[in-house]
Amino acid sequence: MSTATTDTGEAIVDWYATAARDLPWRRPDVDAWAVLVSEVMLQQTPVARVEPVWRDWMARWPTPAALAAETPAEVIRAWGKLGYPRRALRLREAALAIVERHGGVVPDDVPTLEALPGIGTYTARAVACFGYGRPQPVVDTNVRRVVARLVHAKAEAGTARAADLEDIAALAPTDPERAVRFSVATMELGALVCVAGTPRCAVCPVRDSCAWRLAGYPAHEGPPRRVQKFAGTDRQVRGRLLDVLRAAAQPVEAAELDAAWDDAVQRSRCLDSLLTDGLVEQTPDGLFRLPHS
Secondary structure (H helix, E strand, O other): OOOOHHHHHHHHHHHHHHHOOOOOHHHOOOHHHHHHHHHHHHHOOHHHHHHHHHHHHHHHOOOOOHOOOOOOHHHHHHOHHHHOOOHHHHHHHHHHOOOOOOHHOOOOOHHHOOOOOOOOOHHHHHHHHHOOOOOOOOHHHHHHHHHHOOOOOOOOOOOOOOOHHHHHHHOOOOOHHHHHHHHHHHHHHHHOOOOOOOOOHHHOHHHHOOOOHHHOOOOOOOOOOOOOOOOOOHHHHHHHHHHHHHHHHOOOHHHHHHHHOOOOHHHHHHHHHHHOOOEEEEEEOEEEOOOOO
C-alpha cells in the first residue's frame, strides 16, 4: 500500500532543487511562448535533440507574431531532424491563432490554450503551469510512470486515464509556488531516476514511500513495451523525401525524389502522405517543394 502524501511531494521538490537539469526553457527569464515551443518540440523527442533546435528557433522567432509571419517552408526547414514535422506546421498555426485571437499573447488558461490548433490537454496544462505559474497537475509519460510505481505499486503505467490527474494532484504541496515546481520536479524524477526498464531506486528521494518498492517490486503484468523501429519505416522514407526538399532552393523534379528511396511503391505512398499532410506541395508544372502558403 502506498504511503505517499503531500510530504512525498515536498521531498520531490526538495530533490529537484539540486538535481534538476539546467534546461534553457526552464530558466526564469523565459516566457510562455518559449515554454509552448519547447513543449511541442519535446513531444516524442529527446531533450538532447531539442535543445539546439529550440535555441535557434527562439532566436529566429522569439514571439508568436514572428513565427506567424514566416512561410511554412522555412518553418519545416528549421524543424530539421526533430521528427514528426507536422508539429512544425501545427506550431505555426497556433502562432497564427495567438496573433489573430489573442493579440499575439499566449493565453494563460487551459481551456483557451486547448482551443489553439494542435495544442492538447497536456501541452495546455504545461504552458499554464510552467509559462504562467498556475499550480495544477501536469501529466506526461514520465509522471504517469512515477505515479504507477509510487502510488499503485505497478512497474509500468497502463493506458492514460483521467484519474492520473487526481493521483498526482493528491501529492502536490499546498504552497502554490512549490506546487508549480512539483509538476516539473515529478517529470524530472521520471526522466532521471524513475526511468523505464531499470529505475535508479537507490538514489530516489521518495523510495521509502514507494508502493512498488514496499510491495517487493512486482513485475509488469501487462503486454511488453513495444520498441519502435525506424529503419525502413514510412517515417524514415518521409524524412528522406523532406531532406531533399529542405536542401533545395527551387522546386525539384520527381526524379530527384526517386533517388532518395529505392522502393517505388513505398516512396509513392509516403510522398502522397506528405502532400496530404500539407508538408509538401506540387506546383502546376509537376514539380515538388515545401509549402509556401
